[in-house]
Amino acid sequence: KKRIGVMTSGGDAPGMNAAVRAVVRMTIARGCDAYAIYEGYEGLVQGGDLIKKMAWSDVRGWLSEGGTLIGTARCMAFKERKGRLTGAKHLIEAGIDALVVCGGDGSLTGADLFRSEWPSLVQELIDTEVMTEEQVAPYRHLNIVGLVGSIDNDMSSTDATIGAFSSLHRICEAVDSIGSTALSHSRAFIVEVMGRHCGWLAVMAAVSTGADFVFTPERPPEGEDWESDMCKVLQKHRDMGKRKTIIIVAEGAIDRELKPITPNYLKDICVNRLGLDTRVTTLGHTQRGGTPCAYDRMLATLQGVEAVEAVLDSTPETPSPVIAINENKITRKPLMEAVKLTHSVAEAIGQKDFRKAMELRDPEFAD
Numbered sequence: 001k002k003r004i005g006v007m008t009s010g011g012d013a014p015g016m017n018a019a020v021r022a023v024v025r026m027t028i029a030r031g032c033d034a035y036a037i038y039e040g041y042e043g044l045v046q047g048g049d050l051i052k053k054m055a056w057s058d059v060r061g062w063l064s065e066g067g068t069l070i071g072t073a074r075c076m077a078f079k080e081r082k083g084r085l086t087g088a089k090h091l092i093e094a095g096i097d098a099l100v101v102c103g104g105d106g107s108l109t110g111a112d113l114f115r116s117e118w119p120s121l122v123q124e125l126i127d128t129e130v131m132t133e134e135q136v137a138p139y140r141h142l143n144i145v146g147l148v149g150s151i152d153n154d155m156s157s158t159d160a161t162i163g164a165f166s167s168l169h170r171i172c173e174a175v176d177s178i179g180s181t182a183l184s185h186s187r188a189f190i191v192e193v194m195g196r197h198c199g200w201l202a203v204m205a206a207v208s209t210g211a212d213f214v215f216t217p218e219r220p221p222e223g224e225d226w227e228s229d230m231c232k233v234l235q236k237h238r239d240m241g242k243r244k245t246i247i248i249v250a251e252g253a254i255d256r257e258l259k260p261i262t263p264n265y266l267k268d269i270c271v272n273r274l275g276l277d278t279r280v281t282t283l284g285h286t287q288r289g290g291t292p293c294a295y296d297r298m299l300a301t302l303q304g305v306e307a308v309e310a311v312l313d314s315t316p317e318t319p320s321p322v323i324a325i326n327e328n329k330i331t332r333k334p335l336m337e338a339v340k341l342t343h344s345v346a347e348a349i350g351q352k353d354f355r356k357a358m359e360l361r362d363p364e365f366a367d
């Protein structure tokens, strides 16, 4: 009988609760015990009340709750071996032999590191007489399964991360609201959206709201004088009778020299070159909060179920999987390959190899 722990880590994302609910209930449905580890890796390091056995009814109503009800944290201690050793002790004391981690690339890297170090951590607990051979005997192997919770949709190997579509929906609602006031006053708005090194939210928001221009980290504007090119496009739209101008800019947007393209810089261009009455709106944390949309509830539930199946299928030899969605099918992918690919995108951007960054994100789009 497996004892499966579930945790959320890194930035919160709508749908994380639905994922926890699915893992807890599927674990129980499979005749195993479910545990929640509160406050991300902090819960592993501190133990005690932060590791709690979960009953079916403990997750009642969680499908539609935003954020993460079991808490999340950035835990520096877990980045050190000493912190992970304490975490291993607490897991063994609680009798947990598998972990489902829902978080971003950092959280999943930490999870895989924990799994690969696990035999040596257990040995150290014996060698230092913190635990006995008998105590650790059933815990010689730790299963790890990753779920990707992130509003940014920045993880390679999956088409969607849990939370991204809810965030996109919130951005669209906000841009629609901005649109009606922009139209009334014939104004321009520069709307900054989240996404860190990933332009998915910005591009999809621009497509979904019919924005005039979009700036992303992966595909900086081309040409020596992109500012003039942008002005020509905006002016053309005005000449066609448009009374509003919307520019979506990802928080990580850069030019080809890696210099940030800031909303205020774009505002100055709109004011000084086009004479547009221009405002800047930074959407901020409204993009993270609130109820998950239907897609995220569905994605988190199906992936949570698959995560438990993956735990039950795994052997000590199986590399950690991450649960993905590809062309509408829930899939299992090698966790560390997904993380490495994700990091390669950031590296390519850092090396100004934007073509490679686009190919890594989406080979078809790059063509």
Ligand code: ATP
Pocket: 009, 010, 011, 012, 041, 073, 074, 075, 076, 077, 078, 079, 080, 103, 104, 105, 106, 107, 108, 109, 110, 111, 113, 150
């Ligand atoms: P988001 O995409 O929202 O930032 P994330 O999971 O990438 O999510 P991080 O802050 O990178 O967020 O990581 C969350 C936590 O995971 C860290 O606070 C730390 O406890 C753990 N972690 C991250 N990277 C590592 C690592 N290399 N080794 C061990 N633990 C790590």
